[in-house]
Amino acid sequence: MTAPDGPAPSSGRGATPSSGRGAAPDPEPPSTAHGAAPAPAAPWTPWTRRRRSAARFWRRYRAHRAGLCGLAVLLVIALVALAAPLLVGDGARSVTDAPGTALEEPSGRFPLGTDQFGRPVLGLLVWGARVSLTVGLLAAALSVAIGTLIGVAAGHFGGWFATVVMRITDWFLVMPTLVLAIVLATVLSRSVWTVILAIGVTVWPTTARLVRAQTIAVESRPYIERARALGGGHLHVMRRHVLPNVLPLVLSQTTLCVSSAILxxxxxxFLGLGDPTVVSWGGMLQDAREAGAVSSGHWWYLAPPGIAVAVVALAFTLCGRALESVLNPRLGVGR
Structure with missing residues (x-):
C-alpha cells in the first residue's frame, strides 16, 4: 500500500517548523525597528582615558573649598600680572617720569599711595606680581626637578650610591637654606636668573627624600620584578614604571615649593640681593625700609607688598594641601 503524498516529516534540528499558525518572524534589533541605525561605540583611546581621569580629578578637587579658594586667588593674580601693561601701563615703573609726588597718602587718584619716587604703589604691586610669580614657579620647578632626579636614582639603585647621595642630601638639609641662597646670590651676578638658581639648588633635599621613599615603595611591587624579568633595563623601569607612580607626589610637592620660593x-x-632693575614684592619691601616707611608711619608703602606675598604663599599652600588629599585618598576629603 502506497503512502499518500504529503510533506516529508521534519526530523532535523535546523529544519523550519511548520504549523497551522505559521512560523514566528525573526525579532528585529530595537534600533532597526525604529528606523535608526545603531550608534557606533566610542573608541577607547588614551585621550578618552585622560579626559575621564581629568574629570574625575576635578570632581574630587571641587570637594575642597579651601583649595578652590586658593586656586581662584591664584588665577586672579595671574590674570592681573599678565594684563599689567593694559591695567597700569609701563610708566608706573618709571622713576624719571613719576605721576605723583613722594610718599603721598592713599587717595582717589592713587588708591595705595606713592613711593619715595612718586610712583603709584598699586602699579608697582601689579608689576611686581610678574617677577614674584615667575621666580616662584621657575625656582620651584628647578628644585623639584633636581629632587625628583636624585630621589628616583637613589631609590632605584640603592647600595653605596644611595648612601653617598643621601649623605649629601642630609648635609643640604642641615645647612640653612637661606644662608646658602644668600651665598650664591652674593657670589653670582645680581639678576632674576641668579635668584632662581640660588633658590632652586638649595631647596631640593626635602623633595629628594620624599621621592626616594616613594620610589622604594614602588620598587617593591610585583610588576617591577616582572618588568625586570622580561628584560627591562634601569632606564625603562625608572621611566615607564617608577616615574609615573611618583608624579602625583611631585605635583603636590611643587605647589608647596612655590610658596616657599616666593618667600x-x-x-x-629685601636684603638687597635681588635685581635692582626689576620691580618685585620683595624689592618693594626693601625700598620701603630704605625710605624709612616703618619709622615714618608710611604704612601704605610697606603693607601692600607684604600682604601680597602672604596671600600668594597661602593660596599655593591651600592648593598643595588639596592636591595631596585628592592624589592620596587616605588623607581624607574636605579640609
Whole structure:
C-alpha cells in the first residue's frame, strides 16, 4: 500500500517548523525597528582615558573649598600680572617720569599711595606680581626637578650610591637654606636668573627624600620584578614604571615649593640681593625700609607688598594641601 503524498516529516534540528499558525518572524534589533541605525561605540583611546581621569580629578578637587579658594586667588593674580601693561601701563615703573609726588597718602587718584619716587604703589604691586610669580614657579620647578632626579636614582639603585647621595642630601638639609641662597646670590651676578638658581639648588633635599621613599615603595611591587624579568633595563623601569607612580607626589610637592620660593625671593630682595632693575614684592619691601616707611608711619608703602606675598604663599599652600588629599585618598576629603 502506497503512502499518500504529503510533506516529508521534519526530523532535523535546523529544519523550519511548520504549523497551522505559521512560523514566528525573526525579532528585529530595537534600533532597526525604529528606523535608526545603531550608534557606533566610542573608541577607547588614551585621550578618552585622560579626559575621564581629568574629570574625575576635578570632581574630587571641587570637594575642597579651601583649595578652590586658593586656586581662584591664584588665577586672579595671574590674570592681573599678565594684563599689567593694559591695567597700569609701563610708566608706573618709571622713576624719571613719576605721576605723583613722594610718599603721598592713599587717595582717589592713587588708591595705595606713592613711593619715595612718586610712583603709584598699586602699579608697582601689579608689576611686581610678574617677577614674584615667575621666580616662584621657575625656582620651584628647578628644585623639584633636581629632587625628583636624585630621589628616583637613589631609590632605584640603592647600595653605596644611595648612601653617598643621601649623605649629601642630609648635609643640604642641615645647612640653612637661606644662608646658602644668600651665598650664591652674593657670589653670582645680581639678576632674576641668579635668584632662581640660588633658590632652586638649595631647596631640593626635602623633595629628594620624599621621592626616594616613594620610589622604594614602588620598587617593591610585583610588576617591577616582572618588568625586570622580561628584560627591562634601569632606564625603562625608572621611566615607564617608577616615574609615573611618583608624579602625583611631585605635583603636590611643587605647589608647596612655590610658596616657599616666593618667600625666599622676597627675603633675598629685601636684603638687597635681588635685581635692582626689576620691580618685585620683595624689592618693594626693601625700598620701603630704605625710605624709612616703618619709622615714618608710611604704612601704605610697606603693607601692600607684604600682604601680597602672604596671600600668594597661602593660596599655593591651600592648593598643595588639596592636591595631596585628592592624589592620596587616605588623607581624607574636605579640609
Amino acid at each position: 625666599t625671593e622676597a627675603t633675598l630682595a
